[in-house]
Amino acid sequence: MSGLPPTTSVKRWLVTTNHKDVGLLYTITALFFLLFGGTLALLIRLQLWTPGAQVLSGAAYNEAVTAHGLVMVFWFLSPLAFGFANYFIPLQIGADDLAFPRLNALSYWMYLFSGVLLGISFFQGGTLNGGWTLYAPLNLPMYTPSIGSTGAILALTMFIIGSTASTVNFLTTIHHSRAEGMGLMDMPMFTWGMLATTWMMLFAFAAFLSALLILSADRIIGSLYFSATEGGSLLWGHLFWFFGHPEVYIVFFPALGVMLELFQTFSARRLVGRKWVIIAICLISVQSFLVWMHHMFLTTINLEIKTLMMATTIGISLPFDLLVFAMIYTLIKGRIQFTTPFLFAFGALLLFILGGITGVFLGAIVLDYEFRGTYWVVAHFHYVMFGGATALFGGAYYWYPKVTGKMYDEFLGKVHFVIFFISFNMVYFSMFLGWETPRRVFEYNPAFTTFHRIGTIGAFILGLSFFIMFYNFAKSFVAGPDADDNPWDYTRTAEWAISSPPPLENWDGRPSYASGKLEFVKDAVADGGHGHGNEASNYVLADEVDHPSHASIWPLMLSLATGIFLFGLTGIRSAVDVTQTEALLSTGISIVNPVYPVAFVAGTFLLIWSGVRWGLEDFYAPPMGIAERWPFEGIEKVKLGMWFFLASDVIVFGAFISAAVFIRVNAGWRTWEPLPAALPGLINTIVLLTSSFTVILALVFARRENRTGLLASLGATLVASMTFLAIKGWEWHHEIYDKNITLTHNPHGDPVQSSIYYITTGLHGIHVIGGMLIAGFLLYRAYNGAYMKDSRPVEYFGLYWHFVDIVWIFLFPLFYLF
Structure with missing residues (x-):
């Protein structure tokens, strides 16, 4: 089809x-x-x-x-x-x-x-x-x-x-x-x-x-x-x-990407410090994997590691500062057009700044001990996640003419933004005011009732504001004015260079x-x-x-x-x-x-x-x-x-x-002592290494257009995978029924050891089964003459199979030797 x-x-x-x-x-x-x-x-x-x-x-x-x-x-x-x-x-x-x-x-x-x-x-x-x-x-x-x-x-x-x-x-x-x-x-x-x-x-x-x-x-x-x-x-x-x-x-x-696009379009100015903004994005992406333990300050992790995580948490805020100042300077030096998309992007920036500042409090160990588990965290989280994502609604308005060929109602769009922005802050800023409320708990100090009621009223208004957007888009799609291919004055990207809506295959x-x-x-x-x-x-x-x-x-x-x-x-x-x-x-x-x-x-x-x-x-x-x-x-x-x-x-x-x-x-x-005997694991290691060699042979024969050699090599790989699974099945049967080592019982030590052994080697076994099914499919296709002119599928399978074999090289000593 x-x-x-x-x-x-x-x-x-x-x-x-x-x-x-x-x-x-x-x-x-x-x-x-x-x-x-x-x-x-x-x-x-x-x-x-x-x-x-x-x-x-x-x-x-x-x-x-x-x-x-x-x-x-x-x-x-x-x-x-x-x-x-x-x-x-x-x-x-x-x-x-x-x-x-x-x-x-x-x-x-x-x-x-x-x-x-x-x-x-x-x-x-x-x-x-x-x-x-x-x-x-x-x-x-x-x-x-x-x-x-x-x-x-x-x-x-x-x-x-x-x-x-x-x-x-x-x-x-x-x-x-x-x-x-x-x-x-x-x-x-x-x-x-x-x-x-x-x-x-x-x-x-x-x-x-x-x-x-x-x-x-x-x-x-x-x-x-x-x-x-x-x-x-x-x-x-x-x-x-x-x-x-x-x-x-x-x-x-x-949402940040949308924000940057909209700031350039509606300020009629190229992003200030564009190269440094890209570098900051890359730095944040790397640093994001180095700060996870600041979510675990209340656990038993020692103070030295907690202090290191606090430092990395504060450090990740620095490239964000660069991003924020770049956007602000772009707006200061530009000629701003206050359209609906821009308003949502600008609102996202304001909300994210507040979310980021309140997050710095949680990055400090002492303050985190006080704020953790309270509505301070809930409010901060929503200002960052939902507040930052506000720019996506600006993107919806921005690209609506391109997708539909129709222009939305600008007045209704601005009404949506005003109601959205006010009600958003009613909901989530009230959480900062009543921050001592425990999160995920509906029993709270009656002194915070007013703050929660303001939040509830704001939540219903916030929800209703989206129906303005839905009505605007539906009405405009049915009866709105036709949009130009590029309805904005200062766009910089290629989607605005083609018709609205774009043709099926994009480009003439x-x-x-x-x-x-x-x-x-x-x-x-x-x-x-x-x-x-x-x-x-x-x-x-x-x-x-x-x-x-x-x-x-x-x-x-x-x-x-x-x-x-x-x-x-x-x-x-x-x-x-x-x-x-x-x-x-x-x-x-x-x-x-x-x-x-x-x-x-x-x-x-x-x-x-x-x-x-x-x-x-x-x-x-x-x-x-x-x-x-x-x-x-x-x-x-x-x-x-x-x-x-x-x-x-x-x-x-x-x-x-x-x-x-x-x-x-x-x-x-x-x-912990090794659970299974080392000999079956060693045999399986040899079997898998041999199968990697047969996969290489399969690729060589496919490139030489040698159908017989290709079939023999794929068949050998399939046999090797079946042999591996058979040995593994015997090993599991022996461990379970002869030695009484199950997922939850280990007569020789800690039962969690047997859980780790069965689940980890089981995951690897599922990968072997997947490879075996692919090898069988390739064998069937090769029998019908495939891969003689194009050997790439055999090569791609080889990459996967070599990976499966390499994983076993790590699992063998972990479970059979150490």
Whole structure:
């Protein structure tokens, strides 16, 4: 399927892979989750009208608080930014589409179905109720035993997987598909904001994914990571906040990029200190991973490390100072036009400054001891996250004419801003005034009642203000005046150089900045050949090039299969009483409802079927023949995407290995003896190293167009992977049934040791199974004559397989020797 139905057809929106369509789907879905999360927020504010009010039960209030935080952080703020990024980044950098259109559609459908799973969790005995930070041990079945709690965790896992796909896609696109003459330092500021965001996401989300996978294992099959007495709760804090602090900037940087674009457009001036602003963004991105422990000042971490974290926390504010002054000087020296987009951007700057200043208080150890766990933190958090993201609403007004071809009502837009800005401060500044109220608690000192009532009134006004925006956009779309292709006076980015709305394939000619300004070049060569960072390929005449594909049903089907699979997994959980768990996969598991195992099995088969059909689909997404690719010149786009994926997977396994080391150090390193015998591990090490050699042989034979050698090498790799799994299966059987070492029982020492061994090697085994399925697919395709003229798929599989083998090199000594 490659043809794209018209926009009036429902089928269009189910099969589209075009970046602009996917951007619209992201944006509309994110706005729905704004209403969902906002409704939960209003329920919270009603509960706080008076101390101890019972609009909601205590459990329902905790669920509302938790779900509100999760929805707004994960399903609204970032996806709204990614909606804009999907639509406009290819346009801003001169690309035809994102590097991997089907992967882009997959990331959207994973996002949507993860939100559906979260919604379903409310009807599975109640969703998570321990706060959006999911602190251990409150995230364990003994405190949150409902199936819905597990469902919410798996929904988060699905969301992170989809986000990782999107991250790989954007990084590859920005680094591989910039128009000729556009260096990294020449990119628009919104693109720069998204580049920094996706680099942070690549590593931060991987750390969070590892934490969610471990937590899922604790809840579903009864492992003991976060219930371990040897620092289980502290381990969650480290894993979560290694993700959680960069997440603040992951949410803010897209809004910052919008802010910078709007300040330039509506001040009629180039950004002051542009080079230094970019350097500051890069410094903040790196520093964001070095300050996570300031969220853990109240834990047992020693004072010296806390002091170091306080210093790094104060240090990260310095590049932010540079950003703020650059924006202020740009406005001072410009000719400001007070349009609706500018007002929202300027309001975001004011709100973020207040949020940043109040955050400095929390960076000081002594003050953090006083403010932690109070509404001071809640207010600061909203001024930074939601206040900074206010610029995204300015972006919605700014790009509305480009997307729709219609002009919004400027008066209604300004009314929306005034009501929004006043009500925002009513809600959140009142929290500063009543800061001594404990967070997540609706019993509070009656002396703060006035402040909470002001906040509740402001919250309802704030919620109603968005309906002004919705009405404005809907009315303008139906009956608004036609917008010029460029309705603004001082734009600087390429999306304003084409029609409104943009055409399906973006450009009439190839965008180029080689002359120092934007030009559209009519090439006789459509793909490959020459130019900056070109692919090494033969010249192909334009009328001989296949038309790029824009439609595929398999992203939808693969995401649906994942949703069904995870829904089934929610209902298969370990008994809360771990003393009932006698074996890894036997009596420790209870089947709660027959619907769940049926969904689990059906989802598994649908996953495999959809993946195979994806691989067999004839989908054409050509790379740009002439593009800027520094610092990745000469690297084909799929290989680059594979590198980014493996970099993320390195963090996943790194987090698992770090968790094992952390718990072992806390338990006493010398008190643990290796659980399994070393000989099976050594044999498996030899097997995997041999399989890496056979994969190299497969690539050599494919490049020599030797079909027999290719089949033999892939077959040998497949046999090696099966051998590895067979030995591992025997080893597990021996440990469980002969030595009575299970997830929750270790007769030779600490039971958490066996949990770490089974879960970490199990994750590696899942990677081996994935590689085995891919090798089987390649073998089938090679048997039918594939890869003789194009050996790249074999090479990409080799990169993955070598990574799996390298991981085992680390696991073997950790579990079999030390």
